[in-house]
Amino acid sequence: MVVPTLGHPRLGLLVASVRETTARGQDPLDVLVIDDRPFGARGPNQALDLGPGPVPGVRVVRSGGRGPAAARNVGWRSTRTEWVVFLDDDVVVSALWAAALVRDVTAAGPDVAALQGHLRIPLPDDPRLAGPEHARWATTDMVFRRAALERVHGFDERSRTADGGDADLALRLRTAGWQLGRGTRSVERSVRPARDLAGLRTETHNADDALLRARHGGSWRARAEVGPGRLPWHVAAVAAGLTALTAGVAAAVLDAREPHVAHAVAALAGLVWVALTAGLAWERAPRRTVLTSALAPFAAVAYRARGAWRWRQGLGRTVPARPLPVRAVLFAKGALVRVVPDDAGPDVVEPLPGARRVLRGLRADGMFVGLVWDRTDAGCGHLTVAQADTVGREMRRVLGRVDTWQLCTHARTEGCTCREPEAGLVLRAAAELGVLPAECAVVGDVRDGIGAAVTAGARSIVLPTDAGWA
DSSP: OEEEESOOTTHHHHHHHHHHHHTTTOOOOOEEEEEOSOGGGOOTTOOOOOOSSOOTTEEEEEOOSOOHHHHHHHHHHTOOOSEEEEEOTTEEEOTTHHHHHHHHHHHOOTTEEEEEEEEEOOOOSOGGGOGGGGOTTOTTEEEEEHHHHHHHTSSOTTOOSHHHHHHHHHHHHHHTTOEEEEEEEEEEEOOOOOOGGGGGGGGGHHHHHHHHHHHHOTTHHHHHTOOOOSHHHHHHHHHHHHHHHHHHHHHHHSOOSOHHHHHHHHHHHHHHHHHHHHHHHHHHTTTSOHHHHHHHHHHHHHHHHHHHHHHHTTTTOOOOOSSOOOOEEEEEGGGTBOOOOGGGOTTOOOBOTTHHHHHHHHHHTTOEEEEEEOOOGGGTTSSOHHHHHHHHHHHHHHHOOOSEEEEOOOOGGGOOSSSTTOOHHHHHHHHHHTOOGGGEEEEEETTTOSHHHHHHTOEEEEEOTTTTTO
């Protein structure tokens, strides 16, 4: 089970409900909580609230605040089971949920990639609040076959919202020949309170819609079964609002011979804007206030324009499909130089056979080259920070130009985000180079390992350093 979270207050309730459902004679579930809060926001008193007492079978992995798609990729890539179930952090599973999950995956045919559970929202009889219950392919409760995720390379981390990533994955799975279906299990979610102006951030899905259109064509909504969307109505509301404002200013400022024409245009456009805003407010109540409903069309159009510019740049070009091409290769220290005893001196650097040739070839192909050193030598007293910098300078002198150099200087007891399987070094290197983590390949030896690459969403290569690069 993979649960991405930003620290929702109901996370402890979800963990408790999972304990209860697995206590009814079911096999225990390995629960992987993906903490997607940014690394800088995590302090010693900011641990996730997983409920009272110890939480056996629950493991927390941080993903660095890179969005829901990246967090989910970190989750399923950190497991080895045939099936992986994703749950939102604000739901509660029923007492018989685990048994229903077992029935669902047991009955699934070999061509079934995913089975969606049912979402129940206890609330008064109000049809305006029923939308989330009928959302298609939402990972609120979705179990995926690992082979299918591997086939399509998981979630597209360019999607910044959960809904956009879900729709994109469903389309790619269907294109690859997999079937998507419904299961028999169900989860429960309470109505989310209105967040006033903060709710405008939910309109970021319009930027993802531009990505989906660029990648899957204009018919993507019908094929993904997600409905027509409200963008045309948002565009109409923005046009009406701007027309009313412009005509009103013209009538008040300009010395027009027939000012009643401008007044009429302003009045008519204003009525259209009020009607569209009132309709949106009624549809979204009580989760959205009137003020948010008035501003939402402008936010939606702005996000959509930004997404269209980013993914098509106004030239009609479509975005590249996953997997993204590799643009940077990051090496652990042991993948380039022979490991020497700490007392040999920081200026003793012996390249592995073929290392220089490989680096020259990568640079000639236009690749970025970086070093990520997550060993804690500098933080445990074996090497001072100054000596570690000396090692880095000597490696760059021996091996040639390096575009980024990331070093962990923390002690083992500090709980830093550098040491594996944490991805701090890889994420910082990607940010410095201006590339996505998915556009990086991390090369490590059997001593350094490649767990950070899995967490970061980068590709990984394990090098048997005894053989070198020959």
